[in-house]
Amino acid sequence: MSKIIATRAIRGAHKLVTRAEKELNQSLQDKGPETRVEFPNTAYYLPLSHGMLGKNIDTLAGLQDLLEEAKKLLPPLPEEKLWVPYLGHTLDAGMAALFADEIIEAVKYTQTPLPYGTEPNPDDEHLWLGAANDVIMRERGIEFVDGSAPGFAACVGYCSTNEIAVKIARELQEKNLYVFMSAATKGRSMAQQLREEGIQMGWETRLVPFGSDVTATVHALGFATRAALSFGGAQPGDFQRLLRYNKNRVFAFVLALGPVDDEKHAQAAGAINFGFPTISETDIDQILPSGICTYEHVVSPFPLDRIVAKAIEVRGLKIAITKVPVPVPYGPAFQGERIRKEDMFVELGGQYQPGFEFLASKELEEVEDGKIEVIGPEIDQVEEGTQIPIGIWVEVAGREMQPDFEPILERQIHDFINCANGVFHMGQRDINWIRVGKEAKSKGFKFSHFGSIVHAKLHGEFGKIADKVQVKIFTQEKDILELRDYARKVYKQRDERLADLTDEAVDTFYSCLLCQSFAPNHVCIITPERSGLCGAYNWLDGKAAFQINPTGPNQPVKKGKVLDAQKGQWQTVNEYVYNNSHKNLEIFNAYSIIEFPMTSCGCFECISGLLPSTNGIMTVYRDFTEMTPSGMKFSTLAGTVGGGMQTPGFIGHSKQYIGSKKFISAESGAQRIVWMNKALKEELAPILNSVGKQAGIEDFVDKIADETVAVSEEEVLEYIMQKGHPAPSLPPLF
């Protein structure tokens, strides 16, 4: 009977609110009401209260408000007999519990030392990571939008054995789900079990230990809240949209491992508000009728060996996974794995040995599908701890295959191989570097499996263009050097072809509407000289994607009549943007930051914005979390620029676009850049210098300020005047 669940959840909420009050009062007494409270580097304040109630809490005093809201929501316990309806009450109790969690967690962040690690991955000192910062949220949240991560499993409690904990983690990872761990039971938690088993955790492997306290569960729901705010178009306080977004887009659920106490019941009730059901190992009763969640709300008891499959069914999630025939777990969650030298069995390519990977299109009759050859020693013929050369030679045939798609498919090899658990891949072309771990080797992983992976994934993801795939793996230096020379020639030809590919040289651009699911009016126009603002799609990708899925988010857009060559305005493009922005944008300039600039969804790699007094612009990369001279941090800027609105003076763009001849060419291009965050500036130094050189400026990079020399606009101006930056002498920006 669900009344048991209701009673326990409501009781748990009461306990948590009482605890929050006590801890808040203590903290107020010790530190005073004006003490700042914040989760690290986020523009979303305390996300639950910000999202649900529209509150911008940044002091202990603000937490008192939230406590009052939590108290208001607390319902009475259901009576033994003649009870009044308790479902609504239970859900309110769940929300009250989450508010109490947020108060308790926020108070923790006023402590020194911080109880949480500050890096995206745990280290020896800190297992628990606490709230994710906005950089992580943007990077990871986008995976929830494009579907590469369908959702997350909030795991509370611990498994009966470490072995089971590892098995569940692997199973979730293989299904591309994030694993958010919190709420230890009697000091035991799943995250600790994984650590004991030496499993690599952190955001990169999607195994995220939030905190041992039950209240740390709020970081999972806080993450969901921020996803809806930043990608779901929900405004702070618009809880209806926010929760509906989570119910219909973020396919998350709670796994209750081991005993479930009142406080954990309250978390489950909180999660149900988001449409996230709970599946419990122990018998806590059930709530089966649907309504708030897509299907069941609480299912129990369910044995751990089948709990993941059950949870996915209960949440109503379909996970399309290409079965890859390798003896190790496989999935994007393993992409972020590192293999330390001590754990490595063999290293291929990299710094010390030659290597390359190459993909060529062939005629159908030239390719025998599924043929995988290893030419040279296999893994069991090499010694542990050695380094050997590597050549991966892939041949693809298909009726729709074109030479233009070769580099696109070739670039996938990195992602494909990296998804194998215990295998690490870096680089591409002739700078590839692979490590195979001892554990993978002991499970039977062979070099031939590189081929199996590439074959299976090309069929799985590019089935529309790849009909036949065969792979040769070379492990002898002689062959490799010879083939690498050939490959290098082709790489060069491809680069030249791409360099020749200008906006003027084509009559068709490609759109990208992928992000309309969260920024409904945003339209990306991808031209040969301006890649998508997320950096993930260039013009060729758009062309290939259209070929693969003609009704998909990438559509050809004819340029039509040139309306303004300098600003990059074309008649048919305007029409396309107008129709597909739901008649919100009438005019679109591809090359201007000032006049009808391109809109942004929210996935941009970089943001550029005017610094008016300098007559120039600043450009900041999304990893940079400190203050910029615009007076806004990246997260705040992102909020201003994103969401599909034209924001004159600001654009979101890819890193690559900075090096393009068409980078804000309507406003004299990259020589306008007066400030960049240092890491970005250093990375792009060669490109920037060559851009400068073309405009007759020597050592252009040195003239650009960064955070080490200027954090305010005045300081930027002072710096560039002193360095003789070209921007002040360019025509006025407006």
Added chain:
Amino acid sequence: MDKKSIDSTVNQLLEKTAEQGVETIWDRADQQKARCGFGEQGLCCRLCYMGPCRINPKGKSPQKGVCGATAEVIVARNFARMIAAGTAAHSDHGREVVHTLLLAAESPESGYTIKDVNKLRKVAQTLGVEIRDRTKEEIAKDVAERAMSNFGRQEGELDFIKRAPQKRQALWKSLGITPRGIDREIVEMMHRTNMGVDHDYRNIMRQASRTALADGWGGSMLATELQDILFGTPSPLRGQVNLGVLEEKEVNIVVHGHEPVLSEMLVEATQDKELLDLAKSQGAEGINLAGICCTANEILLRHGLPIAGNVLQQELSMSTGAVEAMIVDVQCIMPSLPEVSRLFHTELYTTSPKGRMENVKFFPFSEKGALHTAKEIVKAAVLNYKNRGEVNIPQEKMDLIAGFSHEAINYMLGGSFRGSYTPLNDNIINGRIRGVAGVVGCCNPKVVHDQGHVSLVEELIANDILVVQTGCSAIACAKAGFMVPESAEKYAGKGLAEVCTAVGMPPVLHSGSCVDNSRILIALTEMVRAGGLGEDISDLPVAGAAPEWMSEKAIAIGHYFVSSGVFTTFGIGLPVTGSEVFSSHIFGEFEKIYGGMWAAETEPKKMASKMIEHINNKRSALGIDKEKKRVLYDMEMRRELKV
């Protein structure tokens, strides 16, 4: 003696009434046993004094009235006039409430205040009244004035019409039956059924629909909405029902009638410390305010105060000898009450200038200073305690949960953050709940008291149909124990029980008094809005019933449900069967016009079967009659989902 009721308190007390010299409704019903067959079938016309005329129902002469009116014209006029009268009753109640809201806004000394500001704002929005930065009194004043304009409006349409599903509004418009002003529709109905005006039964019924809609979406809805603003929107609470709620050692005051404008003040007065002290000084342990009929429902829903019984129990409540005072206002009050009261110490007070009785004390209530009047009445009742004679209170009483307003249902199904009708729709779509039925209306001594309500509802919930109730029907089923949450496991089908258990609700929801049938209209509209069950009320797997109706108000209610697209079945019989032509119009042709129609069925089990059959048909029309496989969503499919 045959059993008059399935309620044992009734049978117990009736055994005594004869020796007490009390004449009850059942005695008089026996005396009226051979009822006029023409009247019962609607064939008697008294509209002019060339008659009265009657039509021979067996096809023999006469087949026309003196004026030439055929059976269908006579039946249609009579039926339409019942609708006009019912609409007038609800709407005049509504007018009283609007007046009270104005009073609350303008004169704090009236004792009336605005309790539900949220609802005030919502209603203000619908009525187009500005909210920004204004006090609740300022908003309330405009709301009341705007609401009042709905009565006398000559053109345009009633404000609440726009709450109905778009498709329904369009249908009304295309039929030319969107109500303009409440009073106007009633007047026009009376005019058209006057001697020698409208002789096309279809045309008469179109105006009848327009009039009935002016009740459901007009007068009744205004009454409900503004009562909620004034006295609070009901939410689930505990209560007790049946004559056993009368207290042996307390001053019992029974309030009977319809308008909470009266009872709310009595509630306050009975909690007055001075009066409570006075009661103690008279040897009573307290003051017990209990209700009969719809006033009972009003004070139950807002205060959890006990219900002594439904309309047929009004005389019996006095025959317990334990009622110090009975206070009545309007509607369903039997003229026999003074006679019964005189046999006991009970003081009977009328309070509405519209409803007086000869030789009965009248406390005018609509004046300012209502609380003062209420206190006076309570004081008189308290002072009457010492005059009690023999007391004979039946033991029977039953617990219940009541208070299922539209807002409460919305909250109940998802709390403050996820409140909506989606869980209801979801579980109708997945088949746990087959459909929803509204079972409402009066009691009628022509049949065994309460049996029609109870047997019908028992059958419906066993077949996984969620039942929403109002009025005396609700009281009947509360007495039967259907409104305790535990009854889900006991009486409901497996699927419905599962949902009830998940929500913590009983399978039968008490939504209020008879004007509160407007809550059901809103609930139906909300079901349409929540999605997945079609685009109009007529697409929903729902049905309505009034198994023991007797009042003209019931006909008005039935007709506004039918005109809103609901299959509505009445027990006892309907005064239309004298004309086959007219019967086939409202029992058949209506379905094609309105998507809803009338039906008559005396047998409760058969009535249930008809309703279930109708609901099943709607389910198959919606394509939800077959078991659905669980859909698993990939990213593409998730993108299709509305955010």
